[in-house]
Amino acid sequence: xxxxxxxxxxxxxxxxxxxxxxxxxxxxxxxxxxxxxxxxxxxxxxxxxxxxxxxxxxxxxxxxxxxxxxxxxxxxxxxxxxxxxxxxxxxxxxxxxxxxxxxxxxxxxxxxxxxxxxxxxxxxxxxxxxxxxxxxxxxxxxxxxxxxxxxxxxxxxxxxxxxxxxxxxxxxxxxxxxxxxxxxxxxxxxxxxxxxxxxxxxxxxxxxxxxxxxxxxxxxxxxxxxxxxxxxxxxxxxxxxxxxxxxxxxxxxxxxxxxxxxxxxxxxxxxxxxxxxxxxxxxxxxxxxxxxxxxxxxxxxxxxxxxxxxxxxxxxxxxxxxxxxxxxxxxxxxxxxxxxxxxxxxxxxxxxxxxxxxxxxxxxxxxxxxxxxxxxxxxxxxxxxxxxxxxxxxxxxxxxxxxxxxxxxxxxxxxxxxxxxxxxxxxxxxxxxxxxxxxxxxxxxxxxxxxxxxxxxxxxxxxxxxxxxxxxxxxxxxxxxxxxxxxxxxxxxxxxxxxxxxxxxxxxxx
Amino acid sequence: xxxxxxxxxxxxxxxxxxxxxxxxxxxxxxxxxxxxxxxxxxxxxxxxxxxxxxxxxxxxxxxxxxxxxxxxxxxxxxxxxx
Numbered sequence: 001x002x003x004x005x006x007x008x009x010x011x012x013x014x015x016x017x018x019x020x021x022x023x024x025x026x027x028x029x030x031x032x033x034x035x036x037x038x039x040x041x042x043x044x045x046x047x048x049x050x051x052x053x054x055x056x057x058x059x060x061x062x063x064x065x066x067x068x069x070x071x072x073x074x075x076x077x078x079x080x081x082x083x084x085x086x087x088x089x090x091x092x093x094x095x096x097x098x099x100x101x102x103x104x105x106x107x108x109x110x111x112x113x114x115x116x117x118x119x120x121x122x123x124x125x126x127x128x129x130x131x132x133x134x135x136x137x138x139x140x141x142x143x144x145x146x147x148x149x150x151x152x153x154x155x156x157x158x159x160x161x162x163x164x165x166x167x168x169x170x171x172x173x174x175x176x177x178x179x180x181x182x183x184x185x186x187x188x189x190x191x192x193x194x195x196x197x198x199x200x201x202x203x204x205x206x207x208x209x210x211x212x213x214x215x216x217x218x219x220x221x222x223x224x225x226x227x228x229x230x231x232x233x234x235x236x237x238x239x240x241x242x243x244x245x246x247x248x249x250x251x252x253x254x255x256x257x258x259x260x261x262x263x264x265x266x267x268x269x270x271x272x273x274x275x276x277x278x279x280x281x282x283x284x285x286x287x288x289x290x291x292x293x294x295x296x297x298x299x300x301x302x303x304x305x306x307x308x309x310x311x312x313x314x315x316x317x318x319x320x321x322x323x324x325x326x327x328x329x330x331x332x333x334x335x336x337x338x339x340x341x342x343x344x345x346x347x348x349x350x351x352x353x354x355x356x357x358x359x360x361x362x363x364x365x366x367x368x369x370x371x372x373x374x375x376x377x378x379x380x381x382x383x384x385x386x387x388x389x390x391x392x393x394x395x396x397x398x399x400x401x402x403x404x405x406x407x408x409x410x411x412x413x414x415x416x417x418x419x420x421x422x423x424x425x426x427x428x429x430x431x432x433x434x435x436x437x438x439x440x441x442x443x444x445x446x447x448x449x450x451x452x453x454x455x456x457x458x459x460x461x462x463x464x465x466x467x468x469x470x471x472x473x474x475x476x477x478x479x480x481x482x483x484x485x486x487x488x489x490x491x492x493x494x495x496x497x498x499x500x501x502x503x504x505x506x507x508x509x510x
Numbered sequence: 511x512x513x514x515x516x517x518x519x520x521x522x523x524x525x526x527x528x529x530x531x532x533x534x535x536x537x538x539x540x541x542x543x544x545x546x547x548x549x550x551x552x553x554x555x556x557x558x559x560x561x562x563x564x565x566x567x568x569x570x571x572x573x574x575x576x577x578x579x580x581x582x583x584x585x586x587x588x589x590x591x592x
Binding site (some may be wrong): 238261265266 | 523544545548549550568572
């Protein structure tokens with residue numbers, strides 16, 4: 001059978017061909033055009049002797065092309081590998097090699113993507129979107145999709161791989177979450193059920209499709225024949241709210257920092273947002289005060305607090321809006337088709353209110369990490385996913401999270417592995433030792449701080465460090481704060497004591 | 511120093527961490543190329559307001575006024591003249 005998500009698009013292309021599926025500024029894809037273009041993309045891949053299971057890397061901001069390439073790849077029986085378009089060549093190279101991408105789609109003039117492709121042992125098929133410059137040998141999107149014969153969707157087993165999402169590993173050890181068509185279908189169906197999504201819904205999305213949350217927003221809406229309105233960024237948040245009002249959208253999804261920005265910078269009461277039916281929030285805990293402010297600013301919209309992770313496709317738990325006030329601070333109960341369990345240190349189900357490790361089981365749990373059986377075995381145990389999160393359930397079975405057994409930094413919608421930043425800073429001449437942590441920030445949740453021990457007799461400045469990072473790291477990974485210290489606190493075995501650093505006095509140097 | 515040049519030096523220093531003027535062309539998009547994010551835009555606007563004693567209204571916070579050094583320079587010139 002064909003992929004369930006693909007079959008949904010095919011169905012809507014027949015039953016509601018003129019209904020808008022995706023809009024991006026003035027550009028619109030209705031369901032008929034989405035289906036036609038996705039088939040043309042699939043046909044173009046097959047003309048290049050594309051084989052079942054081949055990987056197509058997408059280095060694209062949210063765009064119509066990103067949607068077409070995703071569904072086109074699935075029609076062709078391939079696997080999409082959406083990569084963070086803000087990343088740098090030092091990330092793209094390892095990802096593309098690790099995924100062994102046969103095809104790379106990127107925006108014209110993306111220098112870091114071009115450098116990474118140049119470094120590959122075998123040149124993939126490169127497809128370039130937009131009108132800017134393209135490297136020799138690259139194919140133009142517009143030419144590729146013109147005049148190619150249509151392609152019938154390939155039948156695939158639903159358990160085969162559909163997507164690899166790289167989570168915040170390090171460049172030395174990329175972590176590619178493998179999601180099957182069945183994983184995607186299961187999670188989409190659960191979310192559609194509890195959000196009550198229907199074809200008349202529409203949503204503004206600023207969440208990148210290359211993250212599980214953004215991908216989930218995209219696929220849940222397309223799976224019901226609804227409409228997704230792409231907004232490129234939050235630099236001008238009032239413009240996004242204008243779009244929400246003008247387009248009369250029924251939904252909006254964000255991470256905590258998205259809602260803080262909206263509440264702090266946009267006079268929401270000056271816009272007609274009466275069409276909003278649902279708001280979804282995931283991507284880390286939102287401060288209860290923000291939740292309360294949001295409810296007060298948009299009382300007619302139902303606020304769905306959700307929890308999940310990429311390894312579970314996207315969602316694991318949801319807090320029914322009518323229990324929000326009563327269970328403030330909880331991430332709710334398991335979504336349909338998922339079991340959640342808190343286990344004590346002996347691996348037994350913990351009693352109510354006892355904190356332990358959160359485990360999950362369901363058809364949405366990943367197949368594993370791509371080409372990494374060892375790391376997979378560490379998190380997939382006896383059919384359960386060890387989430388890495390700590391928490392407890394209350395007497396009513398509502399889950400409350402209380403931390404994570406990892407040093408991962410959450411800043412805005414992003415996850416950053418401290419080692420990723422430390423590796424880059426350590427490469428700079430004059431840096432003796434470095435440790436990176438996340439520190440609390442009112443808007444972003446956390447921002448990055450680096451502690452640097454300079455080598456004796458050297459002169460390293462904050463500007464030198466930041467400029468060095470800017471060349472090599474995505475903008476959100478550049479440390480906001482840098483503190484030069486004489487030494488780093490360590491355990492007897494030499495491991496850096498990050499908790500001690502997190503308690504250190506903050507000194508802004510920028 | 512003309513105001514456009516001063517704006518450019520602020521952007522170079524605070525977002526590109528350099529004083530090398532060749533690191534950024536005056537017509538380059540600061541938003542699309544990721545030079546300035548949401549927080550950075552607020553910092554830039556605060557700097558403009560303080561430096562030239564102007565007030566940037568919500569309605570003026572649009573890409574046409576802040577897309578590039580050229581656009582910001584022209585916007586500030588209009589505000590000062592107003």
